[in-house]
Amino acid sequence: MAHALHFSISLSPPPPPFLSKRLSSKPYACSAGSPISSVHSVSPVSENRLPLSKAPAPVVLQPTTVDSGVMHLDVAMEVELRENGPRSSRRTKLVCTIGPATCGLDELEALAAGGMNVARLNMCHGTREWHRTVIERVRWLNQVKGFSVSIMMDTEGSEVHMGDLGGLTSAKAEDGDIWTFSVRAFNSHRPECTISVNYDGFAEDVKVGDELLVDGGMVRFEVIDKIGPDVKCRCTDSGLLLPRANLTFWRNGSLVQARNAMLPTISSKDWLDIDFGIAEGVDFIAVSFVKSAEVIKQLKSYIAGRSCESDVAVIAKIESFGSLKNLKEIIQASDGAMVARGDLGAQIPLEEVPSIQEKIIRLCRQLNKPVIVASQLLKSMIEYPTPTRAEVADVSEAVKQQADGLMLSGESAMGQYPEKALAVLRSVSLRIERWWREEKHNDNMELPDIACTSLESVSEEICHAATKMANKLEADALFVYTKTGHMASLLSRCRPDCPVFAFTPSPSSQRRLNLHWGLIPFCLSFTNDMESNLDRSFSLLKARGMIKSGDLIISVSDMLQSVQVVNVP
Numbered sequence: 001m002a003h004a005l006h007f008s009i010s011l012s013p014p015p016p017p018f019l020s021k022r023l024s025s026k027p028y029a030c031s032a033g034s035p036i037s038s039v040h041s042v043s044p045v046s047e048n049r050l051p052l053s054k055a056p057a058p059v060v061l062q063p064t065t066v067d068s069g070v071m072h073l074d075v076a077m078e079v080e081l082r083e084n085g086p087r088s089s090r091r092t093k094l095v096c097t098i099g100p101a102t103c104g105l106d107e108l109e110a111l112a113a114g115g116m117n118v119a120r121l122n123m124c125h126g127t128r129e130w131h132r133t134v135i136e137r138v139r140w141l142n143q144v145k146g147f148s149v150s151i152m153m154d155t156e157g158s159e160v161h162m163g164d165l166g167g168l169t170s171a172k173a174e175d176g177d178i179w180t181f182s183v184r185a186f187n188s189h190r191p192e193c194t195i196s197v198n199y200d201g202f203a204e205d206v207k208v209g210d211e212l213l214v215d216g217g218m219v220r221f222e223v224i225d226k227i228g229p230d231v232k233c234r235c236t237d238s239g240l241l242l243p244r245a246n247l248t249f250w251r252n253g254s255l256v257q258a259r260n261a262m263l264p265t266i267s268s269k270d271w272l273d274i275d276f277g278i279a280e281g282v283d284f285i286a287v288s289f290v291k292s293a294e295v296i297k298q299l300k301s302y303i304a305g306r307s308c309e310s311d312v313a314v315i316a317k318i319e320s321f322g323s324l325k326n327l328k329e330i331i332q333a334s335d336g337a338m339v340a341r342g343d344l345g346a347q348i349p350l351e352e353v354p355s356i357q358e359k360i361i362r363l364c365r366q367l368n369k370p371v372i373v374a375s376q377l378l379k380s381m382i383e384y385p386t387p388t389r390a391e392v393a394d395v396s397e398a399v400k401q402q403a404d405g406l407m408l409s410g411e412s413a414m415g416q417y418p419e420k421a422l423a424v425l426r427s428v429s430l431r432i433e434r435w436w437r438e439e440k441h442n443d444n445m446e447l448p449d450i451a452c453t454s455l456e457s458v459s460e461e462i463c464h465a466a467t468k469m470a471n472k473l474e475a476d477a478l479f480v481y482t483k484t485g486h487m488a489s490l491l492s493r494c495r496p497d498c499p500v501f502a503f504t505p506s507p508s509s510q511r512r513l514n515l516h517w518g519l520i521p522f523c524l525s526f527t528n529d530m531e532s533n534l535d536r537s538f539s540l541l542k543a544r545g546m547i548k549s550g551d552l553i554i555s556v557s558d559m560l561q562s563v564q565v566v567n568v569p
């Protein structure tokens with residue numbers, strides 16, 4: 001059962017049960033209690049980033065259980081709501097890939113306090129034990145510190161990628177250098193300028209003269225010779241090789257599809273990872289290299305059979321040539337989508353990525369599925385503390401397109417400035433959202449009917465009407481009381497000018513709603529009596545400074561097919 005969490009300043013947080021675990025090669029810096037007196041003054045202690053010299057004495061927000069009712073909201077969102085007021089709260093959701101730079105408890109806490117809504121775990125990297133520890137830490141932060149961070153597991157998929165670099169975080173390939181790509185495994189000693197490849201058929205599939213692209217073209221090679229399991233390549237575009245970077249090969253200007261077309265989207269290893277994800281209760285499973293709707297349907301029925309509550313949402317990653325051919329069916333079958341621009345840009349000409357991004361975002365909105373824009377949003381921040389102007393423009397574009405979520409990859413997984421990168425996403429989102437509202441760039445996107453039953457049609461119409469009223473009357477917030485979360489998603493789909501406070505009785509629905517644009521998800525048990533639901537919510541929210549007397553609220557619910565317009569007493 002959920003408890004209302006109020007926060008008081010304390011000097012000693014209870015120790016998490018996994019303090020002794022170490023992740024990655026870096027020492028796990030867990031100074032008891034990183035300072036998080038407010039989301040804007042996080043100063044975690046960590047040896048891998050700039051010391052923040054004027055950090056205050058360590059204090060932590062420590063939850064105390066009070067019996068003023070049962071309501072839970074992510075503590076970072078609560079602070080943001082109190083500081084900015086509902087109408088200026090952030091609508092765009094933020095996803096952070098967790099890696100060696102951010103797997104420590106302090107770093108995770110700093111990201112949660114900095115507005116991370118979803119933590120992503122990429123099963124291409126790390127052991128299941130490593131991922132389990134990260135999940136435990138996020139859970140601990142949710143339970144003890146009052147956050148509500150969701151967890152997304154991302155499958156490895158059947159991509160061809162390089163192996164590890166024997167402990168190195170990167171290796172530089174210079175123009176003209178000769179490198180060997182080999183299917184041999186190098187356990188302890190990796191010969192110089194040699195890279196292992198995870199795909200046994202690699203040496204057979206490539207031909208002399210092929211172009212080999214690392215990480216979608218970050219480094220390029222030309223195949224010059226094949227000797228048994230070894231493929232000799234000359235570097236034609238220098239750059240940094242990162243561990244497990246993805247490989248594609250091109251012949252006469254076209255992507256060689258043979259391998260991707262033959263292998264299953266979900267490999268045997270992926271199925272084991274999926275079992276692990278279900279057992280660990282992750283909130284989202286993102287499926288890499290989806291080619292058809294069938295695989296999504298198969299996974300969804302597998303999940304339904306495995307997890308009694310079957311509330312793991314399936315996100316289709318659009319990152320292959322194949323997925324573009326079946327886009328609508330894939331998105332329709334999924335619970336959401338990701339524009340995975342990293343691999344997508346390696347499979348189609350780069351200049352086509354922006355229009356495809358826009359198309360996917362529009363389609364997702366029409367089909368009522370949340371969509372994440374991923375990869376290279378702030379790539380330079382892996383190394384530098386400020387983004388390029390072009391990166392800020394790219395983030396702005398995704399915010400203007402009203403994507404549900406923005407994702408950090410290497411920036412948060414292995415970069416030097418994860419919290420700064422997150423802060424950039426947060427501030428650009430807030431600024432561009434405000435500008436978009438002020439300029440009244442309210443889109444008039446045609447939203448087709450998606451309801452399958454007449455009852456669903458009524459819900460849809462109610463959400464359209466409630467949004468219209470809220471925009472016209474300049475309401476402070478829309479409220480929705482929803483058991484499954486569906487009605488909240490319908491309101492989000494209308495992209496109203498004010499935020500949507502979504503009350504749902506289950507913590508897992510609350511975490512799933514985290515990904516939807518403009519939703520502020522609360523875990524709250526409620527009854528069929530709307531009058532008393534509203535009274536109770538008003539007093540709880542007022543007591544915590546999230547709304548005030550006189551605020552105009554438009555309220556809808558799953559149970560009652562009506563729209564209520566109320567001033568907070």
Ligand SMILES: Nc1ncnc2c1ncn2[C@@H]1O[C@H](COP(=O)(O)OP(=O)(O)OP(=O)(O)O)[C@@H](O)[C@H]1O
Nearest residue numbers: 097098099100122124125126242342409410413414
């Ligand atoms: N769990 C991890 N352990 C070690 N390094 C990681 C981990 N997760 C990410 N990284 C590092 O961060 C970089 C970017 O991470 P990310 O998972 O987003 O890769 P990606 O190539 O964008 O995703 P995908 O493999 O799904 O296409 C990786 O190349 C890797 O160096």
Ligand SMILES: CC(=O)C(=O)O
Nearest residue numbers: 340341342343374375
């Ligand atoms: C995120 C991801 O998988 C990609 O961009 O390729």
Ligand SMILES: [K+]
Nearest residue numbers: 154155156288
């Ligand atoms: K992946």
Ligand SMILES: [Mg+2]
Nearest residue numbers: 319340342343
């Ligand atoms: Mg990818």
